[in-house]
Amino acid sequence: MHHSYWAPLFTAALLVSTAASAYEETGVAHGGTIRGRVTFLGRPPNPRATLVTKDVTACGKTHIDDAFQVSKEGGVQDVVVYLLDVRSGKKWTDTVQPTLDQKGCHYLPHVQVVRDHATLQVKSSDPVLHNVHAFLNGSTVINMPVPPATSLVLRQKLDKPGGMQLKCDVHAFMRGGIFVAASPYYALTRADGTYEILEVPPGSYTIVTWHEVGGPINEPIEVPAGGTVTWNARVR
Amino acid sequence: MRWLLPRTLAAKIVLHSVGIAAALALSLTLIGYRKSVQGLGERSAKVLESEATLNASLVDTWARDRLAGLRALANLRPVRRLLETAAAPVEVDLDAADTAMGDAIALAPEIQSVALIDPTGRVVRSTDPAEESQHFERRAYFREALAGRPFISGITASLVPTEPVVFFSVPALGSNGTVIGVARIQVSLAPVRSFVAAARDRGGSGANGLLLDESGLVMANTIDPGWQQRPIAALSAAGERALLDDKRWGTAPAPLPLQNQELAAARGITVATAVRFSLGGAEQLGAAEPLATARWLYVASLPRVEVERTATDLLRNDILAALVGLLAAIGLSLLFARQLVASVMRLTAVSALIVSEGDLTQKLESTSDDEVGQLTRSFARMVEALREALTALKASAKELEEAGNDLHTTMDQQSQLIGQQAAALQETQVTAQEIKQTSKLAAEKAQAVLQVAERAEEVGRAGETAVERSLGGISEIGRRALEVGDQIERLSESARQIGGITLTVKDLADQSNMLALNAAIEAVRSGEHGKSFAVVAREIRSLADQSIKATGQVGEILSQLQQSIRAAVSISHQSNEGMEAGLVQVRASGTNLREIVGITRENVAAARQIAAAVSQQNLGIGHIFTAVTDQLRMMETVRGGLETTHRASDQLRAVAERLAGTLSRYRL
Numbered sequence: 001m002h003h004s005y006w007a008p009l010f011t012a013a014l015l016v017s018t019a020a021s022a023y024e025e026t027g028v029a030h031g032g033t034i035r036g037r038v039t040f041l042g043r044p045p046n047p048r049a050t051l052v053t054k055d056v057t058a059c060g061k062t063h064i065d066d067a068f069q070v071s072k073e074g075g076v077q078d079v080v081v082y083l084l085d086v087r088s089g090k091k092w093t094d095t096v097q098p099t100l101d102q103k104g105c106h107y108l109p110h111v112q113v114v115r116d117h118a119t120l121q122v123k124s125s126d127p128v129l130h131n132v133h134a135f136l137n138g139s140t141v142i143n144m145p146v147p148p149a150t151s152l153v154l155r156q157k158l159d160k161p162g163g164m165q166l167k168c169d170v171h172a173f174m175r176g177g178i179f180v181a182a183s184p185y186y187a188l189t190r191a192d193g194t195y196e197i198l199e200v201p202p203g204s205y206t207i208v209t210w211h212e213v214g215g216p217i218n219e220p221i222e223v224p225a226g227g228t229v230t231w232n233a234r235v236r
Numbered sequence: 237m238r239w240l241l242p243r244t245l246a247a248k249i250v251l252h253s254v255g256i257a258a259a260l261a262l263s264l265t266l267i268g269y270r271k272s273v274q275g276l277g278e279r280s281a282k283v284l285e286s287e288a289t290l291n292a293s294l295v296d297t298w299a300r301d302r303l304a305g306l307r308a309l310a311n312l313r314p315v316r317r318l319l320e321t322a323a324a325p326v327e328v329d330l331d332a333a334d335t336a337m338g339d340a341i342a343l344a345p346e347i348q349s350v351a352l353i354d355p356t357g358r359v360v361r362s363t364d365p366a367e368e369s370q371h372f373e374r375r376a377y378f379r380e381a382l383a384g385r386p387f388i389s390g391i392t393a394s395l396v397p398t399e400p401v402v403f404f405s406v407p408a409l410g411s412n413g414t415v416i417g418v419a420r421i422q423v424s425l426a427p428v429r430s431f432v433a434a435a436r437d438r439g440g441s442g443a444n445g446l447l448l449d450e451s452g453l454v455m456a457n458t459i460d461p462g463w464q465q466r467p468i469a470a471l472s473a474a475g476e477r478a479l480l481d482d483k484r485w486g487t488a489p490a491p492l493p494l495q496n497q498e499l500a501a502a503r504g505i506t507v508a509t510a511v512r513f514s515l516g517g518a519e520q521l522g523a524a525e526p527l528a529t530a531r532w533l534y535v536a537s538l539p540r541v542e543v544e545r546t547a548t549d550l551l552r553n554d555i556l557a558a559l560v561g562l563l564a565a566i567g568l569s570l571l572f573a574r575q576l577v578a579s580v581m582r583l584t585a586v587s588a589l590i591v592s593e594g595d596l597t598q599k600l601e602s603t604s605d606d607e608v609g610q611l612t613r614s615f616a617r618m619v620e621a622l623r624e625a626l627t628a629l630k631a632s633a634k635e636l637e638e639a640g641n642d643l644h645t646t647m648d649q650q651s652q653l654i655g656q657q658a659a660a661l662q663e664t665q666v667t668a669q670e671i672k673q674t675s676k677l678a679a680e681k682a683q684a685v686l687q688v689a690e691r692a693e694e695v696g697r698a699g700e701t702a703v704e705r706s707l708g709g710i711s712e713i714g715r716r717a718l719e720v721g722d723q724i725e726r727l728s729e730s731a732r733q734i735g736g737i738t739l740t741v742k743d744l745a746d747q748s749n750m751l752a753l754n755a756a757i758e759a760v761r762s763g764e765h766g767k768s769f770a771v772v773a774r775e776i777r778s779l780a781d782q783s784i785k786a787t788g789q790v791g792e793i794l795s796q797l798q799q800s801i802r803a804a805v806s807i808s809h810q811s812n813e814g815m816e817a818g819l820v821q822v823r824a825s826g827t828n829l830r831e832i833v834g835i836t837r838e839n840v841a842a843a844r845q846i847a848a849a850v851s852q853q854n855l856g857i858g859h860i861f862t863a864v865t866d867q868l869r870m871m872e873t874v875r876g877g878l879e880t881t882h883r884a885s886d887q888l889r890a891v892a893e894r895l896a897g898t899l900s901r902y903r904l
Contacts, residue, residue: 042338042350043363074364234345236338 023116023183024088031090031199032223034231038079038193038209041234044070050173052105055128059105063173066110067213075193076235078111079214080163080179082186083197083221084206090199092184097121100166100178102130102146107166107176111212116161116182122146122154131169134178136162143169163210177212202226209233245580246573250566253573257565261558268554273547280543283439284523285508287536291445292525294431299388299529302344302404302423307386309340310408310419315352318361319408319417322354330361337363346424348394348401352408353378353418360417372420376482381405381418388530390449391425391465393486400425400465402455425455432456435536440546442539444520450531451479452503454494459515467493469500503533511535579608583615594902596623623904630899637892643885651878658871661864664776668861671783675854678790682847689840696833726800733793741786741853747779776860783853790846 049062069077098114100107103125114120124130124146134142141164142156158180166176179186187195202225209217214235223229309315314332318325337350341363351362357373372378380387389403401422410416428447435445436458446457451471454463465485470493480490498513502524511522515537522537579602586598596619602612 042341043334043361043365045334234342236342 023086025091026088028090028199028201030202030225032202032225033196033198033228034081034083034200034207034221034223035194035196035228036081036231036233038076038081038189038195038233038235039074040068040070040076041236044068044074052173054171055105055126058126058128059171063105065173065175066106067175068211069191071192073192075189075191076211076214077189077191077193078177078211079189079193079195079233079235080111080113080186080210081189081195081197081231081233082179082181082208082210083183083200084208084218086183086185086201086205089201090184094118094181094184099123100132100176102126102132102168102174105168105171105174107174110175111177111179111188113179113181113186113188114158115184116180117157117159118180120156120158120178122156123150123152124148125150129170130174133167133169134164135167136160136164136180163212165212175212179210207231209235211235244577246570246577249573249576250569253569254562254566257562257569261561265551265554265558269547269551272550272554273544276543276547276550280440280521280538281510281523284510284521284536284538287435287439287443287445288508288523288525288534291431291435291447291536292527292534295428295447295532295534296527296529298427298431299404299527302347302421303386303388303406303529305340305343305347306404306406306419306421309336309350310406312336315419316408316410316416319352319354320410322358322360322417325360333361334363337361340421344423344427346426347421348424349422351420351422353420355382355415355417374481375403376478377403377405377420378418381407381420382415383407384415389482390451390484390532391453391455392482392484393465393488394422400455402449429456432534433458439536440538440542442542444515444537446499446535446537448499448503448533448535451475451484452500453479453484455532463494466491468496468503469493470495499535502535505533511537513537515539575604576606576608579604579612583608583612586619587615590619596626597903623902626899626902627904629895630904633892633895633899637889637896640885640889640892644882644889647878647882647885651875651882654871654875654878658868658875661868661871665861665864665868668776668857668864671857672854672861675783675850675857679847679850679854681790682843682850685843686840686847689836689843692836693833693840696829696836700829700833737786737790737793741783741790741849776864783857790850 045068048065050065052059052061052063071077092115094113094115098112098118099121100109100112101123102108105126105128120142122132122142122144127148129148130146132142132144132146133140141158141160144154144156146152146154158178161180161182163177163179166174166178168174179188185197185200187197189195200223202223205221205223207219207221217233217235219231221229221231312333314329315336318329318333321329333352337352340350341347349362349364349367351364351367352360353372354360357371357375357378359367359370359372362368377387377389384407386406387404389405391400391402394401401424403420403422405418405420407415408417408419432445432447433456435443437443444458446459447455448468449455452468453465454468457463467490471479471490476490479485485491496513498511499522502509502511505524505526508523508525511524513520513522519540520537521540521543522535524533524535526533582600586600589595589598598619600612600616600619602609602616604612
């Protein structure tokens with residue numbers, strides 16, 4: 001008696017949750033644009049060099065800390081600016097097969113954005129062993145040893161939206177980031193810290209920044225139909 | 237002029253209502269206008285004052301917060317240590333100072349850079365690395381802070397970004413209390429400009445805000461963007477040079493002054509002050525408020541013409557409202573007058589109809605509660621009451637007429653009856669006259685009987701004597717005396733009968749007397765009682781008849797008595813012859829004779845009584861005759877009364893006819 005009663009409700013709840021999480025490509029009329037610049041708050045740190053003691057031939061004698069890449073004018077590169085909880089809108093424009101390479105003991109690209117449920121291809125161009133370890137809010141999402149074989153391509157499906165820090169368990173100085181986007185409404189800041197998000201359906205949103213080490217910024221924003229809104233942020 | 241005055245009630249009401257409404261509207265409009273002009277002036281002053289206070293305190297609070305943040309930075313240990321070891325800074329202190337400066341810059345988005353300057357004016361560390369190793373020893377903010385005074389600059393041009401900025405600086409003190417350097421922030425004026433921009437039109441149409449720095453340069457304003465950074469009035473040569481030295485306009489020359497002397501005069505005030513100035517020839521009312529933290533001045537202003545325009549608008553609205561009110565008053569009074577006058581006109585028409593045609597059947601109705609409604613209802617009640625009264629009067633007149641007619645008929649019948657009564661009485665009088673004569677006759681006869689009886693007594697006495705004398709023939713006399721005795725017996729019988737009749741006559745006389753008395757009483761009450769009187773009269777007549785008959789009987793009996801007595805006498809004569817034969821018997825008879833004489837004596841007494849009775853009766857009949865005569869006289873009086881009543885009933889009939897004639901004028 002009871003399960004015949006509860007079963008349809010349960011199914012409905014499941015459908016609702018699935019529908020809520022899935023992004024729909026519906027197209028946008030009179031979309032607005034968000035553009036701006038992300039700058040460093042305070043004095044930009046001087047690039048620090050770390051002495052390398054392991055796999056010097058592959059990694060070099062020193063490793064420059066590239067967590068913050070700040071331009072002369074203070075612009076911060078590789079900051080993900082995105083809108084929270086957008087359910088529908090423009091089409092995805094990202095690559096279908098994102099790739100993470102490891103070269104000279106650096107992650108390439110240093111920071112990248114992949115769409116939700118995408119399959120990441122992991123490879124290594126170094127003749128040494130790496131171990132890709134990704135954390136999402138402190139929890140391990142990827143923990144993948146990558147042997148020094150250039151032709152080997154490993155795959156990892158990414159199902160949890162959010163920004164992940166990348167670390168190498170073999171080379172502690174290696175840093176990088178992957179942001180899993182739930183919607184195509186995101187941008188990665190350029191070298192001068194500028195960005196733009198296009199075709200935003202008019203309305204109220206929460207705009208958020210994510211940086212591999214910088215603190216996130218979270219603010220409300222209003223996007224006018226067909227107009228442009230400027231939103232600047234200072235991170236550190 | 238009289239033709240100007242309205243004649244109808246409606247026109248009067250309308251004229252009065254409109255007059256009152258117009259007077260009210262006019263006076264209220266005037267009072268309202270005067271009050272509102274005064275109130276608007278006061279209100280505008282208050283608005284300007286509060287506008288000035290609001291923005292001044294907003295800017296003030298903002299400046300105080302910035303200064304407080306900077307003081308906190310200058311007081312931090314790593315910052316002081318860095319300044320103390322500025323010549324050869326340690327990496328750790330640099331990192332710590334960087335973090336602290338990052339914290340300071342994070343306090344507000346408008347803070348563009350933070351710099352730590354050593355006492356020589358060299359920048360030791362800045363959030364903008366381009367500033368490092370530059371020298372700011374000529375800048376006011378450095379010199380003032382180095383002298384130990386926290387400082388807020390005026391508006392200053394910024395090279396990058398191009399937006400003008402202000403500088404805040406505070407001294408950093410060493411462990412011995414001496415100034416070891418200066419902490420300085422460069423802050424965008426964007427928040428201040430947004431505070432000032434918000435003042436546009438806020439206090440009223442054309443409201444403006446203006447912020448001047450300590451040198452009189454325009455920091456922010458809503459009047460003209462071209463005013464930015466220009467002096468409000470011409471600067472002194474020394475002042476201008478000082479500002480150029482301070483790079484207040486960057487590398488540009490001093491801009492042209494605005495030459496607004498009235499506003500320039502407001503500088504240096506210490507409390508909120510009302511100011512007046514002109515903008516492009518238009519007079520402005522303003523309130524100037526000095527800031528507490530910075531040496532800046534905020535001015536809120538409102539064009540005077542706007543204040544007055546509001547009053548003019550108000551007057552126009554007042555006039556419009558008054559006109560609308562007036563129209564409403566006209567409309568309402570027309571409506572009211574129509575209603576009121578309709579009721580009054582209906583009342584007038586109905587009363588006119590009642591007066592001219594006597595039509596009381598008109599219906600008047602009103603549902604209104606006002607005085608006219610009450611008047612209408614009262615009038616309707618009055619008409620109804622009048623109608624009821626006249627209807628009742630009409631009925632009464634009819635009854636009166638009928639009563640008059642009835643009375644007339646009755647009078648006729650009564651006078652007829654009275655006539656008959658008079659005739660009957662006349663007859664009664666004649667009969668009574670006859671009874672009187674007969675009675676007289678009876679009395680005379682009775683007198684004769686008495687004389688005869690007396691003679692019989694004498695005869696009896698003589699017989700006794702004869703018996704005495706003729707003892708001889710006493711036996712014979714005795715026998716004859718027996719016969720005489722029989723006769724005398726019969727005589728005695730007759731005499732007794734006479735006695736009865738006499739009694740009857742006496743009774744009759746008594747009754748006649750009573751009846752006569754009744755008749756007299758009845759005659760006094762005239763009218764219908766005349767009939768009773770006729771009955772009494774008839775009774776009297778029949779009694780009179782019986783009296784006559786009784787009297788006749790008395791006569792017959794008396795003659796029989798005479799005969800009997802005569803026979804007794806002759807028998808007595810015969811007995812004288814046989815006297816000698818029977819003397820002894822005579823003696824015996826003499827005794828019997830004496831008894832006869834006794835009886836005869838009794839007869840005489842009876843006859844005397846009869847005579848007295850008849851005489852009494854005669855007297856009664858005389859009374860009856862007198863009574864009847866009196867009645868006849870009274871009858872005449874009654875007839876006279878009837879005549880009068882007859883005339884009165886005729887008058888009654890005439891009055892009833894006149895009343896009916898009057899009432900016929902009204903339709904009921």
